[in-house]
Amino acid sequence: MFQRWVFVLFISVFVFSHNATAGNNFEIVTLGDRGGIQDGNLTAFLLKASKDKNYVTLDAGTLVNGLIVAEQKGTFEHVKVPDSSPYNKVGYLLKERVKGYFISHAHLDHVAGMIIASPDDSGKSIYGLASVNQALSSSYFNWVSWPNFGDRGDGFQLKKYKYNDMPPKKWLDVKGTSLRVKAFPLSHSGIESTAFLFSNEDAAMVYLGDTGPDKVEKSDSLNQVWTSLVPYIQAGNLKGIMIEVSFTNAVKDTMLFGHLTPDWLITELKQLERKAGGKGSLEDLKIVISHVKYSLKKGEDPKVVIKRQLKEKNDLGVEFIFPVQGEGLIL
Known part of the structure; x- marks a missing residue:
């Protein structure tokens, strides 16, 4: 049994690291796969282009703990820390290989990891819409909630982090990587x-x-995102969509507070399907489900329920993927 487990782990690491360098793809590492209250496992992902060695984060609810879990699972087996580095692998990844934070909004479960790690972090850019960066500056890095590690805002500015206000719907080069990025406002x-x-x-x-x-x-925010994706879908170049489903279908619309359920995600994806060319146009598209809220109630894990509810309504032919903290995937 032990030998079989070691073999499976070896194959998983090999496939992950091999695929990460094969083709023009994206490598994702899940630092946190939950939304809401499960501290230590809150929404955060590493992203890099297949040809790059450096990462950025997609939100940063959990950071150091996510890196520790990923290292323990062997996800960073292919990353070699230089002999000259004073850091362990988690420190090396955080300080040398993560080149920026993309923060979707300033709610605590999307930024807590970055804030807590900031005293030992290296200098980086925080990429966000102007409203998001303003919220980070005024609510967290203000010498009341936390020291001001930014380059604007109240009190002495330590200037470890540079706020990069992203103009909506305009391409921007991501420093330290080969990626380009465009931001679209969403309603939450x-x-x-x-x-x-x-x-x-x-x-x-x-x-x-x-x-x-x-x-x-x-x-009309999601509609505008879907419209922007149509050319990539029609050209066969859209590798995947990462999107939240926070609640099961049992939650009423009046209690969603800016989140999606399985039924609402299917409804939105059908809008995208119609725009992209009709039935079958999303066939085999990877949809990565994030931000499932942990529940304190007895009964089935909401993640299990959401998986089932999406599967029951999936007449789109898409592939729903549920990331697990510490594990990697290729888009």
Whole structure:
């Protein structure tokens, strides 16, 4: 049994590291796969282009703990710490290989890891819409909630982090990587959240922060994101969509507070399907489900229920993927 486990682990690491360098793809490492209250496992992902060695984060609810879990699972087996480095692998990854934070919105479960890690972090850019960066500056890095590690805001500015205000719907080069990115505003129960569209030469993927359905939010935000994805889908270049499903279908629209359920995600994806060319146009597209909320109630884990509810309604032919903390995947 032990030998078989070692063999499976070896094959998993080999496939992950091999695929990460094969083709024009995106490598994802899940630092946190939950939304809400499960501290230590809150929404955060590492992203890099297949040809790059450096990462950025997609939100940062959990950071150091996510890196520790990933290292323990062997996900970073292919990463070699230089002999000259004073850091262990977690320190090396955080300080040398993570080149920036993409923050979709300033809710605590999306930024806590970055804030807590900031005293020992290296200098980086925080990429976000102007409203998001303003919230980070005024609410956290202000010498009341936490020292001001930013380059703006109240009190003495330690200037470890540089706020990079992203103009909506305009391409931006990501420093230290080969990625380009475009930000789209999303509606999240009265605040501005963000979808980040990344391109890696001809390949693309999109990460959406917390968002409710357009009909409930009385918004056109998701519709605009879907429209932007159509050319990539039609060219066969969209590698995947990372999107939240926070609640099961049992939660009423009035209690969603800017989140999605399985039924609402299917509804939104059908809008995308119609735009992209009709039935079958999303066949085999990878949809990575994030931000499932942990529940303190007895009964089935909401993640299990959401998996089942998405499977029952999936007449789109898409592949739903549920990431696990510490594990890697290729888009």
